[in-house]
Amino acid sequence: MTAVDLIPDIVRVLHEGFRSGVLRDNQQRSVQLQRLRAMFVEQEDRLIDALVADVGKPRIEAYTTEIAFTINEIDDTLKHLDSWTKPGKVKVPITFKPGSAHLHPEPLGTVCIIAPWNYPVQLLFAPLVPALAAGNTAVLKPSEVTPTVAALIEELVPKYFDANTVAVVTGAVDETTALLEQRFDHIFYTGNGNVGRVVMRAAAEHLTPVTLELGGKSPAIVAADANIKVAARRIAWAKFLNAGQTCVAPDYVLAEDGIEDDLVAAIAEAVTTFYGADPRQSPDYARIVNERHHDRLMKLLDAGGYDATVIGGTGDRASRYLAPTVLAGVKPDAAVMDDEIFGPILPVLTVGDIDEAVRFVNDREKPLALYAFSSSDDVLDHVVANTSAGGVTLNHAVLHLAIPELPFGGVGASGMGAYHGKAGFDTFTHYKAVLDKPTRPDPSLMYPPYTNTKQKILRKFL
Ligand code: NAD
Numbered sequence: 001m002t003a004v005d006l007i008p009d010i011v012r013v014l015h016e017g018f019r020s021g022v023l024r025d026n027q028q029r030s031v032q033l034q035r036l037r038a039m040f041v042e043q044e045d046r047l048i049d050a051l052v053a054d055v056g057k058p059r060i061e062a063y064t065t066e067i068a069f070t071i072n073e074i075d076d077t078l079k080h081l082d083s084w085t086k087p088g089k090v091k092v093p094i095t096f097k098p099g100s101a102h103l104h105p106e107p108l109g110t111v112c113i114i115a116p117w118n119y120p121v122q123l124l125f126a127p128l129v130p131a132l133a134a135g136n137t138a139v140l141k142p143s144e145v146t147p148t149v150a151a152l153i154e155e156l157v158p159k160y161f162d163a164n165t166v167a168v169v170t171g172a173v174d175e176t177t178a179l180l181e182q183r184f185d186h187i188f189y190t191g192n193g194n195v196g197r198v199v200m201r202a203a204a205e206h207l208t209p210v211t212l213e214l215g216g217k218s219p220a221i222v223a224a225d226a227n228i229k230v231a232a233r234r235i236a237w238a239k240f241l242n243a244g245q246t247c248v249a250p251d252y253v254l255a256e257d258g259i260e261d262d263l264v265a266a267i268a269e270a271v272t273t274f275y276g277a278d279p280r281q282s283p284d285y286a287r288i289v290n291e292r293h294h295d296r297l298m299k300l301l302d303a304g305g306y307d308a309t310v311i312g313g314t315g316d317r318a319s320r321y322l323a324p325t326v327l328a329g330v331k332p333d334a335a336v337m338d339d340e341i342f343g344p345i346l347p348v349l350t351v352g353d354i355d356e357a358v359r360f361v362n363d364r365e366k367p368l369a370l371y372a373f374s375s376s377d378d379v380l381d382h383v384v385a386n387t388s389a390g391g392v393t394l395n396h397a398v399l400h401l402a403i404p405e406l407p408f409g410g411v412g413a414s415g416m417g418a419y420h421g422k423a424g425f426d427t428f429t430h431y432k433a434v435l436d437k438p439t440r441p442d443p444s445l446m447y448p449p450y451t452n453t454k455q456k457i458l459r460k461f462l
Contacts, residue, residue, distance in 0.1 A: 011182040014137040017164025023135040054146035056287030066121040104432040107135030109185030116191040117145035130424030144172040211417030220250035223374035231373035232266030238397035243286040244344035248369040268311040287320040297343040305334025366412030
């Protein structure tokens with residue numbers, strides 16, 4: 001854990017690094033990105049071991065969602081670095097000619113990246129990629145809820161980066177509070193909305209811009225004409241990946257009247273196909289991150305407000321196991337419908353029609369993700385046009401976040417700002433507006449004294 005009194009110095013060294021120009025040109029930036037890539041390649045096994053230790057992640061899920069995801073982000077960024085950093089020409093109106101204008105991308109300075117525990121490697125390093133590409137030095141704050149991962153990151157980062165380029169601060173509330181007292185040029189926070197408010201308040205002291213990647217209850221709407229089997233399989237995969245501890249997991253399902261029984265049966269069947277009759281024995285099923293979250297989830301189940309547990313419903317606190325659980329006949333006022341579930345419990349509610357589903361979503365906070373399943377383009381278009389969400393996947397779930405060209409972020413209560421691909425580069429960049437005028441001609445028209453003739457001409461052309 002980082003000593004609180006060291007934190008101002010850690011940040012000062014990063015500010016000095018930025019000012020001294022450690023990331024001024026693309027060559028320096030690409031060296032740092034290559035170092036990050038080397039860290040991921042060389043330390044893959046240790047990173048995965050740590051993820052298994054803290055969250056019981058299946059190794060292949062740890063690889064795909066944390067290691068490969070970040071390496072892909074690095075590779076995509078390296079491929080585009082030259083084009084993204086190139087000044088972009090813009091048009092100059094005839095009245096301001098001769099002259100040329102352009103947008104000059106410049107780094108913000110020193111940035112702070114704070115990550116949560118559910119994808120503790122990806123969510124710390126995927127924002128670092130565009131931060132470095134844009135030329136910023138950065139301090140990384142991993143989550144204390146995944147201590148093995150945090151300790152490993154604290155050990156590895158100084159081996160691959162100089163302290164004036166990338167540094168790590170570890171710890172919990174006291175350390176993060178001390179960190180947030182420092183002046184940054186951008187704060188990139190991923191986690192729950194309550195801490196998001198703490199981060200934004202601290203940022204306001206220094207007028208620091210923030211990106212807040214938050215959560216929320218992401219709905220999956222299933223229309224009566226959907227391919228039920230495919231929808232069930234995709235929802236089950238997205239929900240029970242990482243034991244439901246995924247910010248874009250379908251939080252709950254809105255099934256159009258008439259298909260609920262078939263849908264819950266198909267989801268239950270998919271669960272058994274994926275994880276076997278006893279998911280506890282499956283090497284492909286993760287664990288709940290800690291006892292506190294296990295207790296929270298069991299309490300949601302105990303609180304009722306639903307007709308039946310179709311599958312699952314059992315847990316073991318000591319091993320932090322919670323069975324993939326599907327609840328049918330869930331009432332809108334059930335405890336599971338209050339806050340983001342963030343665990344392997346899938347409530348299925350019935351709605352009369354798609355318009356009722358749309359109203360249900362719009363009556364609540366804007367979600368981070370929204371999924372709609374239907375064989376009709378009209379239905380899908382209608383849902384997209386009439387709801388608001390950070391991002392959408394149609395007839396599947398979660399996958400929109402893996403497309404580099406799609407900015408990833410929330411809206412309203414699910415966050416502000418975005419990243420992945422160019423959107424990440426833009427987040428950590430200031431596009432400086434530059435107008436370049438030749439010294440000649442220099443007509444006196446715009447200068448005082450504003451004679452009547454000048455005024456007439458100015459009024460005519462401006
Ligand atoms: P968490 O408990 O690990 O907290 C996140 C970070 O905030 C940690 O680094 C922690 O040290 C810091 N923190 C906690 N309390 C603080 C305080 N009082 N002051 C300052 N810093 C503090 O993670 P979490 O918040 O439980 O994460 C889960 C939430 O994150 C869910 O809501 C999920 O949907 C959301 N999430 C969003 C995304 C996204 O990309 N939008 C991704 C993953 C998770």
